[in-house]
Amino acid sequence: QVQLVESGGGxxxxxxxxxxxxxxxxxxxxxxxxxxxxxxxxxEREFVGGRRWTDGxxxxxxxxxxxxxxxxxxAKNTVYLQMNSLKPEDTAVYYCAVRREPRVPxxxxxxxxxxxxTQVTVSS
Numbered sequence: 001q002v003q004l005v006e007s008g009g010g011x012x013x014x015x016x017x018x019x020x021x022x023x024x025x026x027x028x029x030x031x032x033x034x035x036x037x038x039x040x041x042x043x044e045r046e047f048v049g050g051r052r053w054t055d056g057x058x059x060x061x062x063x064x065x066x067x068x069x070x071x072x073x074x075a076k077n078t079v080y081l082q083m084n085s086l087k088p089e090d091t092a093v094y095y096c097a098v099r100r101e102p103r104v105p106x107x108x109x110x111x112x113x114x115x116x117x118t119q120v121t122v123s124s
Contacts, residue, residue, distance in 0.1 A: 001026045001113075002024055002025070002026045002032065002098055002112075002113040003024065003025045003026050003113075004022055004023070004024055004096050004097070004098065004113055004114065004115035005022070005023045005025075005115055005116070006020060006021065006022050006094065006095065006096055006115040006116065006117060006118040007020070007021045007023070007118055008020040008021045008118060009093075009094060009118030009119045009120045010119075010120070010121070011121045011122075011123065012086055012120075012121070012122055012123070013122070013123050014086060014087055014088055014122055014123065014124050015085060015086065016086050016122070017082070017083060017084045017085075017086065018083050018086065018120060019080055019081070019082050019083070020036070020080065020081040020083065020094055020096075020118060020120070021078050021079075021080055022034070022036075022078060022079045022080070022081070022096030022115060023076070023077065023078045024077050024078070024079075024098070025077070030053060030074065031053055031100075032053055032098040032099065032100060033050060033051065033052050033053050033054075033098065033099050033100075033101065033102055033103065033104055034050060034051050034053075034079055034096060034097065034098045034099075035047060035048075035049070035050035035051075035096070035097050035098075035099070035104065035105075035111055036048040036049050036050065036068075036070065036081045036094060036095070036096055036097075037094070037095045037096075037097060037108055038090075038092035038093065038094045038095070038120075039092055039093050039095070039117075040091060040092040040093075043092075045095070045108045046061070046106075047061055047105075047106035047107075047108075048060070048061055048064055048068065048081070048094070049061065049064065049068055049070050049081065050070070050104035051070050051072065051079065051104070052102050052103070052104050053102060054102040056072075057104075058070045059104050061106075063089075064083075064090075067083065067084050067085045067086075068081060068082065068083050068084070069081075069082040069084075070082075079096065081094070081096075083120070086120075086122045087122060088122045088123065088124045089122075090120060090122050091120060091121050091122050092119075092120060093117040093118065093119050093120075094117060094118055094119075094120050095114055095115055095116075095117045096114075096115045097111035097112075097113060097114045097115070098111060098112060098113050099111045099112050099113075100112060
């Protein structure tokens with residue numbers, strides 16, 4: 001079992017930055033592939049980015065590429081999502097999730113464990 005807890009969400013103006021955290025307990029991120037997702041009101045949950053545990057490679061959705069970065073603190077068993085140059089369309093609840101297999105799929109159904117989500121609101 002893995003428990004995930006996101007934090008770091010909030011209200012920020014367009015062009016600003018936020019860093020989300022996803023802390024894991026029960027197992028370490030070193031043996032799981034993890035993904036960040038977001039869900040805006042009335043929309044489906046969408047893939048934002050992911051990190052493959054086998055080689056540390058990261059992957060991003062085109063909509064956030066160049067603005068968002070995933071990193072990891074092994075000692076704290078925490079993964080971060082650094083979000084820069086935020087836009088109003090980035091407003092959503094952000095979730096972290098993990099899966100045991102090394103591939104980084106974009107479908108939420110491919111992930112086994114989820115956090116509770118953290119709200120990010122970007123004002124124009």
